[in-house]
Amino acid sequence: MVRSERKEREFNTRRAEILEQAEKIFAAKGFHDVTMAEIASASGFSIGSLYQFFKGKEHLYTTMISEKIDLMYDKINQEVQSAKDITGKIASLIDAHLHFVENNADFCRIFLRGENEALSKIMTSIRQKLINDYYQHLSFIEKILKSGLKSGLLRSLPPREMAGALSHLIRAASVDWLLVPSKEPLSSKRAFILDIFLHGAKKA
Amino acid sequence: MVRSERKEREFNTRRAEILEQAEKIFAAKGFHDVTMAEIASASGFSIGSLYQFFKGKEHLYTTMISEKIDLMYDKINQEVQSAKDITGKIASLIDAHLHFVENNADFCRIFLRGENEALSKIMTSIRQKLINDYYQHLSFIEKILKSGLKSGLLRSLPPREMAGALSHLIRAASVDWLLVPSKEPLSSKRAFILDIFLHGAKKA
Amino acid sequence: MVRSERKEREFNTRRAEILEQAEKIFAAKGFHDVTMAEIASASGFSIGSLYQFFKGKEHLYTTMISEKIDLMYDKINQEVQSAKDITGKIASLIDAHLHFVENNADFCRIFLRGENEALSKIMTSIRQKLINDYYQHLSFIEKILKSGLKSGLLRSLPPREMAGALSHLIRAASVDWLLVPSKEPLSSKRAFILDIFLHGAKKA
Amino acid sequence: MVRSERKEREFNTRRAEILEQAEKIFAAKGFHDVTMAEIASASGFSIGSLYQFFKGKEHLYTTMISEKIDLMYDKINQEVQSAKDITGKIASLIDAHLHFVENNADFCRIFLRGENEALSKIMTSIRQKLINDYYQHLSFIEKILKSGLKSGLLRSLPPREMAGALSHLIRAASVDWLLVPSKEPLSSKRAFILDIFLHGAKKA
DNA sequence: GATGAATGAGCGTTCATTCAT
DNA sequence: GATGAATGAACGCTCATTCAT
Helix, strand or coil: CHHHHHHHEEEEEHHHHHHHHHHHHHHCCCCHHCCCCHHHHHHHCCCHHHHHHHCCCHHHHHHHHHHHHHHHHHHHHHHHHCCHHHHHHHHHHHHHHHHHHHHHHHHHHHCHHHHCCCCCCHHHHHHHHCCCCCHHHHHHHHHHHHHHHHCEEECCCCCCHHHHHHHHHHHHHHHHHHHHHCCCCHHHHHHHHHHHHHHHHHHH | CCCHHHHHHHHHHHHHHHHHHHHHHHHHHHHHCHHHHHHHHHHHHCHHHHHHHCCCHHHHHHHHHHHHHHHHHHHHHHHHHHHHHHHHHHHHHHHHHHHHHHHHHHHHCCCCCCHCCCCCCHHHHHHHHHHHHHHHHHHHHHHHHHHHHHHHCCCCCHHHHHHHHHHHHHHHHHHHHHHCCCCCCCCHHHHHHHHHHHHHHCCC | HHHHHHHHHHHHHHHHHHHHHHHHHHHCHHHHHCCCHHHHHHHCCCCCHHHHHHHHHHHHHHHHHHHHHHHHHHHHHHHHHHCCCHHHHHHHHHHHHHHHHCCHHHHHHCCCCCCCCCCCCCCHHHHHHHHHHHHHHHHHHHHHHHHHHHHHHHHCCCCHHHHHHHHHHCCCCCCHHHHCCCCCCCCHHHHHHHHHHHCCCCCC | CHHHHHHHHHHHHHHHHHHHHHHHHHHCCCCHCCCHHHHHHHCCHHHHHHHHHHCCHHHHHHHHHHHHHHHHHHHHHHHCCCCCHHHHHHHHHHHHHHHHHHHHHHHHCCCCCHCCCCCCCCHHHHHHHHHHHHHHEEEEHHHHHHHHHCCEEECCCHHHHHHHHHHHHHHHHHHHHCCCCCCCHHHHHHHHHHHHHCCCCCCC
């Protein structure tokens, strides 16, 4: 039905507006210090309306996190897919991740703000999803590195742990950039990350 | 006065008992989902008594975090100090960090639990301390790496960023170990971290 | 908008109901010995609702006092205005005051209950208002007495102090009546007050 | 026994010290905003010791009020007794009262601080005593005025109400002086009070 | 469907009083 | 007797969620 289609489109638009505002506010103050009234007011809806889109505050919060994280991994995967060779894929991976952080600094800061707590009770519901997503992402990286092993590009190290290492080198740069205001774009760190991951710190 | 000495010893013992229990509970549930009554009950004190040791819930929480973090860095620095050469110092650094995480898994999980929020309002008071501590630690690592640069052991990469990279490689292993139950001790990852940091992933 | 008008009317009605009940309870027990739960229950609202009308317990208390006091002075001034000559104005002043006390005995007893304390910390916010109101009232009386001086009705005494004297003669009668249950209406004291104020106690 | 006599003397001295400090603190902050710890610290005793002298906070408060009020009435009565004629007695009454207020401004301000509340629950225990004391004092004044009626000095007005009027004329001056800082001593108001009480405001 | 007033459970904190030392 | 640490009941206030309009 055309009517219901438009309705659904509208529904999704409104839902997205709420999520967008919620992201800003949650990023700024953390889960507990944000009230539903605040989100309602910022997104231009009534408190009651919020409950037509989300079961409750927690659902709103976890949905927001969940969808944004999905977006991040989607973007990264997409970028990597379009690269040709192994080195290019690794570089794309780093690049896409750094760009996402750069463009979504506030959101990412949610995961920094003390780097703690909310996954506690509130997040029980998406905790596993986040972990699974992360492991899936690691597996995704692992697959790339495995083909790098096969092709003889990489040293024979455990691919899973290499994936973890690469992932956290990216994190290292991201966290630093988020914590201290820097004029250089985060993406300028790509070369260094790629270099230290591939060659290590030791002189040949 | 002997009497006041004993009193002070007792005071410190009780204070430590509270902190110990609080650590467990906060680690399990996060700041907001823990009540003072819960901590009181777990530590065998009355609610009122808690307030003789700490100004409030926030003070108790931040004190607990702060003192434990100090302990961690102290232990690491100590271990590193006792190592002779550069490679030994780097190895000690990795080792001490991994051991601390291994022996204080619950505490460390505080910083994982969603890796977010608490530094928000609650932690304004120690946020800067945590950041400062981290940067001081990075500087500490940097100093070691600089002497490695001088001695010709390391490639000529920016030492600060190398420090960040090393620090996050350690984190990578710690986070993985904390997130998934593993039978192998975390410390078994030392060799890999050292290896990938020094030689990188690329075949020579 | 009609709708918002009705809403506002309802809001004011409810607010007035709360204030009315609060007045009774505060009058009976004093600020500190009244709980918000008590007021909520007495006025038929939930605890939370109280906070939609007043910022907190203190605000509720001071608002109640403040509005009632305004009402008292308004009534008195109105009555006095409508009197023709000086003697009539003085008589009206006494009369209006006595009637207010008679009709608002519980409220007035708030200012008797030990005649103390609350203006302390709690009332810092309206303390000055009460004092200002009182002094404004004294000035109002003073103006009447001054015209009495001009017209030759009154002896040449300092008008400010005469105003204080008259005000406290009224208080004297009110306090007595509030403290001891009396069958005679308070207003029956008007003649005596007027008499002793105008002629004093001494035989001519 | 001499020993017990000294003990008792010491007991009374300490008790008086506590009451003296308590008076200052209660006068400054009101009953509810003063803690036993505060009184203990100010009077140089331990919290526990306070309970050897007084059954509790309320007892301490009411005792302090009660004894000070007794002192006031004693002083006034004494002064009045030593005056010869009726006019002198009335003048002494006014004088003694004004001097007491002047010399015990902080204490008297207890009864001003909003002129309310504390007689609420806390004071139930001495409320009646205060009222009785006041009425006894009124009777005392009444007796003087009655002899003034008999002697033909005073007009034939109800002596009880005249007593109330006189009492509140004194109050009027006291309250004003307590509320607004004045350079003139309160006792300078004696003449005016006596004048308006005896002659009234009206030109003969 | 949309609204936002109403609800009330739940928590941090205070402080008079007790009692072991 | 003197101490002051320990106790825990009690209260103000918040805010997610509901539901009458």
